[in-house]
Amino acid sequence: MKGIRFFFNYRSRDPSIEKASTDFMSIDTIQKVRNFHKKFSQYQPTPLRSLDGLANKLHIDKIWVKDESYRFGLNAFKVLGGSYAIGFYLSLKFDIDISELSFDDLKSPEHKKKIGELTFVTATDGNHGRGVAWAARELDQKAIVFMPKGTSKFRVNNIKKENAQVIVTDEYYDETVKIAANFAIENNGVLIQDTAWEGYTKIPTWIMQGYATLIDEVFEKLKIEGSSTPTHVFLQAGVGSLAASVQGYLMTKVGKQRPITVVIEPHNAACLYKSAKIGDNNPHSVKGKLSTIMAGLACGKPSIIAWDVLRDYSDIFISCSDDIAAKGMRIYGNPLPSDPQIISGESGAVGLGLLAEILQNNSYGDLKSKMNLSSESRILLINTEGDTDPDHYRKVVWDGKYPLL
Ligand SMILES: Cc1ncc(COP(=O)(O)O)c(C=O)c1O
8 A cells, every 4th residue: 555544542632541651761761871871982962954945945943853863873862772781781690780880890701790790682684783783792792693585684793793693583573583582592691672562671772772872962052052852752663662752751850741643654665553552551463564664663562661652652653654754764865955965875864855745736635634734833853864775775765675556
C-alpha cells in the first residue's frame, strides 16, 4: 500500500484516564545520563539545524532537525542507549554510583578483576549493535552482535571494525533477538537489548534513559537561543524505545503543555500503529518479512515498556510507505539555497518526507487540520541516522529509487 495511514489517540490528552508512569525519566536521571556521555572524549552535542527556507516554502513557522548522523562519529543516535546501559551495568557491578564513576574507573583493571571477563551480547539491524560494539571497545570489554539475514555488508563491516564478533543469522529481526537472548543465557553473556519483554525490562529501561541526551541537548540549545519550543515532535519508531524516551522527557520537562507527538512507522512493520488501533491496551505484533527500506524501523514487536508510554502519551500514530522516506532523503540531501544540507538515511528521513507530503499533498488536508498544522507550527524532526547504507543511499538520492507516484 502506498501513502499514509493514521490513527488519532484521544487517550493521550484525556485527564480521566490513568496513565503509565514516566518516572524512568526523572530530572535526576536526565542529569546522570548527560554527565555519563560527557565522560567520553568524543562527546559533543550533535547539531540542531534550522530549515528556514523549507519551513517558509511549506507555510509553517519552523523546522528544526536534530542531526544524529554526527553522534560519536557513528552516523546514528543509537550509541547513546547502548553506552549508558553498559555504563550503568558496570556501575552496579563495581558498586559505585554512576555519577561518581570516572572514565578511568570504568576501564580500571582492578575493577575489572573484581567482576571477571564480561561479554556483552546484542541483536541489531545495524545501528544499535554498532553502538554497543563501540561502547564495549571504548570500555575494554568484549561484544558479540547478532544480525538478521539480508543485513548489508557495509553494516556488518562497520560493527566488525569495532572489534566485535558478528554473527548473521538465517532469521528476520525479531527471531534474531531471541537467538541473541538465548546465546547470552547459555554463554553467561550480558544481553544489552534495546527492546523489552516479560522478564527483561531493566536494561531496555537504561537504554531508553540513555537516549535522553539527544532530546535534552535540543531543549538546552533552544533555551540558549531564546527560541520558542516545538509545537510538534515527529518520532520514528521501530520497537518504540526512542519515541518513549522522548515522550518521557517531554512529560517530565514540559508536562501537560507538551508538544503534539507523532509516532511514525513503515507500513510493513507498524506494530505500534496496530496496537493503538486495536485499542485493548496491549502491545500487538506484526508478522512476516517486515520488508521496508527503513531497516532501523523494521521491528514487528513493540518493546513492552515503550508501548505503555506510547499508548498513553502519543497523539497520533502514523504508518507510511517507503517512497515517503525516500522523499525525505532527497529533500535533506538537496536543500533550498538558504538551508543546510543534511545526509539522512532511510530511517532518519521518514519524518521530513511525511511532513512534506502532508503539507504538499491536498489529499491529506483532513490529516493536516486534525494535526493542527498551520503557519504557527514549529516542528522538531530527528535525523536518527546518516547514510548507514551508502550504496542504497545513492540508489535513492542519485538514481531516484522509490519515487512518489
Ligand atoms: C536510525 C534509526 N532510527 C530510529 C530507530 C527506532 O528506534 P526504536 O527501535 O527505539 O523505536 C532505529 C532503531 O534501530 C534506528 O536505527
